[in-house]
Amino acid sequence: MYRYDEFDAKFVAERVAQFRGQVERRLSGALTEDQFKPLRLMNGLYLQLHAYMLRIAVPYGTLSSRQLRKLAHIARVYDKGFGHFTTRQNLQFNWIKLVDVPDLLSELASVEMHCIQTSGNCIRNVTADQFAGATPEEIEDPRPLCEIIRQWSSLHPEFVFLARKFKIAVGATEHDRAALQYHDMAVQIVRNDEGHVGYKVMAGGGMGRTPYIAHTMTEFVEREDILAYLEAVLRVYNQDSRRDNIHKQRIKILVNAIGVEEMRRRVAREFDEIKRMGTLQLPLEELARITAYFTAPKFETLSDEMPEGGAGFADWMKTNVHAHRAPGYAIATISLKSIGQIPGDASAEQMDALADLMDHYSIDEIRVSHEQNLVLPHVKKRDLPAIFARLKDLDLATPNAGLITDIIACPGLDYCDLANARSIPIAQALSKKFADLSRQHDIGELKIKISGCINACGHHHAGHIGILGVDKKGVEFYQLQLGGSGAEDAAIGDIMGPGFGEHEITGAVERVVDHYLKVREPGERFLDTYRRIGMEPFKNVVYQEQLYAAHAG
Amino acid sequence: MPLMRVEAGRASAADDNFATVADDAALPDAGGAIVSLVRFTKDREALLARNVPIGVRLKAEESPELLGADLDRLSVIVIEFPKFRDGRGFSWARMLRTRLGFRGEMRAAGDYLYDQIAYLVRTGFDAFETGLTADDFNRALHEMTNVYQPSADGKKTIRDLRSLKP
Amino acid sequence: MAKAQEPQMITANRLRDGEVLYWKAGDWVLALSEGEVFTDPKTADIALAQAMNYVTENKVVNPYLFDVKVAGGDIKPAKEREIIRAKGPTVRGEGKQALGAFDVSL
Numbered sequence: 001m002y003r004y005d006e007f008d009a010k011f012v013a014e015r016v017a018q019f020r021g022q023v024e025r026r027l028s029g030a031l032t033e034d035q036f037k038p039l040r041l042m043n044g045l046y047l048q049l050h051a052y053m054l055r056i057a058v059p060y061g062t063l064s065s066r067q068l069r070k071l072a073h074i075a076r077v078y079d080k081g082f083g084h085f086t087t088r089q090n091l092q093f094n095w096i097k098l099v100d101v102p103d104l105l106s107e108l109a110s111v112e113m114h115c116i117q118t119s120g121n122c123i124r125n126v127t128a129d130q131f132a133g134a135t136p137e138e139i140e141d142p143r144p145l146c147e148i149i150r151q152w153s154s155l156h157p158e159f160v161f162l163a164r165k166f167k168i169a170v171g172a173t174e175h176d177r178a179a180l181q182y183h184d185m186a187v188q189i190v191r192n193d194e195g196h197v198g199y200k201v202m203a204g205g206g207m208g209r210t211p212y213i214a215h216t217m218t219e220f221v222e223r224e225d226i227l228a229y230l231e232a233v234l235r236v237y238n239q240d241s242r243r244d245n246i247h248k249q250r251i252k253i254l255v256n257a258i259g260v261e262e263m264r265r266r267v268a269r270e271f272d273e274i275k276r277m278g279t280l281q282l283p284l285e286e287l288a289r290i291t292a293y294f295t296a297p298k299f300e301t302l303s304d305e306m307p308e309g310g311a312g313f314a315d316w317m318k319t320n321v322h323a324h325r326a327p328g329y330a331i332a333t334i335s336l337k338s339i340g341q342i343p344g345d346a347s348a349e350q351m352d353a354l355a356d357l358m359d360h361y362s363i364d365e366i367r368v369s370h371e372q373n374l375v376l377p378h379v380k381k382r383d384l385p386a387i388f389a390r391l392k393d394l395d396l397a398t399p400n401a402g403l404i405t406d407i408i409a410c411p412g413l414d415y416c417d418l419a420n421a422r423s424i425p426i427a428q429a430l431s432k433k434f435a436d437l438s439r440q441h442d443i444g445e446l447k448i449k450i451s452g453c454i455n456a457c458g459h460h461h462a463g464h465i466g467i468l469g470v471d472k473k474g475v476e477f478y479q480l481q482l483g484g485s486g487a488e489d490a491a492i493g494d495i496m497g498p499g500f501g502e503h504e505i506t507g508a509v510e511r512v513v514d515h516y517l518k519v520r521e522p523g524e525r526f527l528d529t530y531r532r533i534g535m536e537p538f539k540n541v542v543y544q545e546q547l548y549a550a551h552a553g
Numbered sequence: 554m555p556l557m558r559v560e561a562g563r564a565s566a567a568d569d570n571f572a573t574v575a576d577d578a579a580l581p582d583a584g585g586a587i588v589s590l591v592r593f594t595k596d597r598e599a600l601l602a603r604n605v606p607i608g609v610r611l612k613a614e615e616s617p618e619l620l621g622a623d624l625d626r627l628s629v630i631v632i633e634f635p636k637f638r639d640g641r642g643f644s645w646a647r648m649l650r651t652r653l654g655f656r657g658e659m660r661a662a663g664d665y666l667y668d669q670i671a672y673l674v675r676t677g678f679d680a681f682e683t684g685l686t687a688d689d690f691n692r693a694l695h696e697m698t699n700v701y702q703p704s705a706d707g708k709k710t711i712r713d714l715r716s717l718k719p
Numbered sequence: 720m721a722k723a724q725e726p727q728m729i730t731a732n733r734l735r736d737g738e739v740l741y742w743k744a745g746d747w748v749l750a751l752s753e754g755e756v757f758t759d760p761k762t763a764d765i766a767l768a769q770a771m772n773y774v775t776e777n778k779v780v781n782p783y784l785f786d787v788k789v790a791g792g793d794i795k796p797a798k799e800r801e802i803i804r805a806k807g808p809t810v811r812g813e814g815k816q817a818l819g820a821f822d823v824s825l
Contacts, residue, residue: 005715007699007711007714007715008711010698010699011697011699011701011711014696014697014698015697017696018696018697021696022668035637035666038637038638039666039668121638121640151701151702151711151712152701152702153702154701154702155672155697155700155701156701156702156704157643157671157672157673157675157676157700157702157704158640158643158644158647158672158676158704159640159643160640160643160669160672161637161638161639161640161643161669161672162640163640235644238640238641238643238644239616239641239644239645239648243613243614243639243641273652277651279703280702280703286712
């Protein structure tokens with residue numbers, strides 16, 4: 001993984017000192033809250049319902065054991081003993097004190113971590129496939145490009161006061177595990193007809209109040225031109241976006257307003273100019289230099305046989321273990337969705353234990369997935385049974401990756417100042433309702449995603465079943481959406497109709513699932529059935545049976 | 554409004570040799586004048602005929618491209634920040650310095666923060682309407698020693714510095 | 720602006736650590752149950768104006784009035800959001816439920 005040199009270290013250290021000064025000026029009143037807010041947001045610090053929330057950057061979801069230990073330490077010393085992994089591969093702490101933040105940032109800097117640009121109207125964490133560097137599916141590891149983009153975008157003087165936030169993802173596989181098409185901008189590593197590797201760039205995707213799927217800006221851009229192209233898109237966005245209505249200031253709105261063709265034209269014009277100037281050319285030696293940091297560990301020659309394990313191992317293998325490009329190795333998903341627990345949360349003890357596990361089995365990296373689970377990318381198959389047993393002790397071995405209880409949920413009204421309704425209790429209730437493992441396997445792949453408000457941090461638009469929490473006259477209410485997808489077959493879920501109360505929503509979801517089970521054809525996932533039969537049958541079943549239940553009850 | 558100039562990374566207080574003229578006010582008899590784009594467009598002939606330096610004050614939504622070929626006749630361009638959150642001025646400044654090759658004075662005005670000074674200088678501003686001191690400016694300019702990406706100031710990037718190392 | 724006839728209280732977040740606070744007689748307390756309830760909108764507005772002084776003094780952030788229901792000596796916020804702010808997250812017990820010694824210093 002990337003290691004800081006003296007320049008990176010100095011950059012982060014100076015940034016910490018800068019923020020220390022800003023906090024002092026805020027406490028003394030030299031900065032008002034209105035002036036301080038964008039400054040603290042650009043260091044990942046929110047004021048939430050109960051306390052400050054700090055969002056720590058986990059670049060392209062990659063952590064070392066040393067970094068994981070530091071996060072555990074921070075959870076214990078500065079917070080209440082746990083952290084929350086997010087839908088952008090970052091980590092959040094919910095109980096931070098403003099006065100502690102400068103020291104906390106210093107501690108993070110000591111392990112090459114920071115909170116720069118994890119919030120605010122600027123370029124955010126660049127995300128990627130959690131299986132990067134390990135999956136046999138990829139053209140190449142997307143993370144070197146992520147790192148190059150990360151550096152280019154760090155305190156970019158032109159783009160630190162954009163109209164709104166700007167999220168970038170990079171993909172290198174056909175099967176999209178990073179929800180590229182829902183990003184403000186995405187880069188897909190591709191091969192052209194001559195077999196030459198370059199980049200496809202998409203822009204204008206986004207969740208939120210008005211979700212959009214991204215459009216292709218260019219089918220192919222040469223490696224050395226990629227930064228010039230990305231800068232062209234950002235420049236057009238910064239210059240031409242609206243600034244009069246906060247709900248209309250993402251790039252998706254701009255692309256939709258002027259049209260894809262016009263957007264491409266403006267970007268192409270800017271791109272040509274930047275290329276002519278030559279200052280943003282990415283030399284192939286530089287790309288190679290960064291790529292060298294991401295060289296995979298030396299893989300031993302090992303038997304590719306899958307070992308036997310103890311009770312539950314076979315079930316865990318079915319869902320949580322994926323093929324690795326090296327024989328004798330596997331990718332293991334650590335579920336942070338044990339039945340009835342808070343999705344995406346990990347305690348300090350769990351983090352420390354995972355760091356120990358990594359060291360013991362010589363696994364250099366752990367990954368955060370945008371679906372709020374953790375991944376061990378390079379695991380020797382022969383070590384899997386022992387690792388599974390250890391994970392079981394830690395309540396981290398739930399065999400539900402990709403199944404219905406592998407739910408994504410934002411923190412919601414329990415924590416977030418922006419929320420209209422709680423999302424975590426809904427996730428917990430659904431998790432318990434569908435806990436039976438054989439039922440889960442019968443249902444198969446079904447992604448439930450829950451957001452506590454229209455900002456869609458729970459990615460509900462991309463849920464096979466999406467749930468949106470709203471405020472209906474001071475009471476929590478939940479809207480159901482069906483048929484969304486964040487994969488390469490990206491789609492925005494359709495709203496079913498009138499919403500449901502807190503005690504009705506789980507029943508409604510169950511009726512949807514039961515109907516799927518009743519009408520599906522062989523081999524169909526829920527999403528496939530939905531695409532075949534549409535909303536009407538589900539809608540009828542859900543509302544009719546609800547009506548029946550209401551009359552009978 | 555007091556003026557600050559930044560040259561070669563150092564700030565110093567300066568005199569404002571221009572009068573900023575409201576749209577409905579008469580032009581001064583002598584001396585440089587800064588007018589809005591609206592006024593410049595309306596009184597263009599008269600303004601260019603005067604044998605004194607002219608400047609144009611742009612609003613956040615006004616692209617410098619609107620000045621067209623007249624850019625060569627201008628000594629100063631002022632870019633307004635209506636609210637510090639509105640970062641369009643950074644792109645306009647950069648456009649003026651690079652694509653449009655503007656070599657005159659470029660002033661930042663309006664609601665910008667101390668914490669934006671470094672970015673303003675990087676994108677090409679060399680003068681500032683401000684109530685802050687030169688010390689404030691110099692401190693702001695030295696908070697971050699190095700930069701990762703090129704901008705209008707031509708400052709060497711971290712990648713440049715890395716390649717200089719043996 | 721205070722609304723007529725509905726009981727209200729004032730809340731804010733402490734600047735230095737984000738802790739939820741409730742207004743009581745010119746100062747702040749940590750527990751909702753100890754906070755001041757306003758039944759008269761004019762008094763509520765005067766108190767809110769006083770609370771704003773703590774903003775200028777950089778002690779608290781964003782004071783505002785919110786509705787409560789009073790029944791038999793028990794105060795309960797009208798909205799879910801304020802119930803959660805007063806009691807802590809419903810999914811864990813680490814918020815105000817877990818409060819030990821009250822540190823009210825600003």
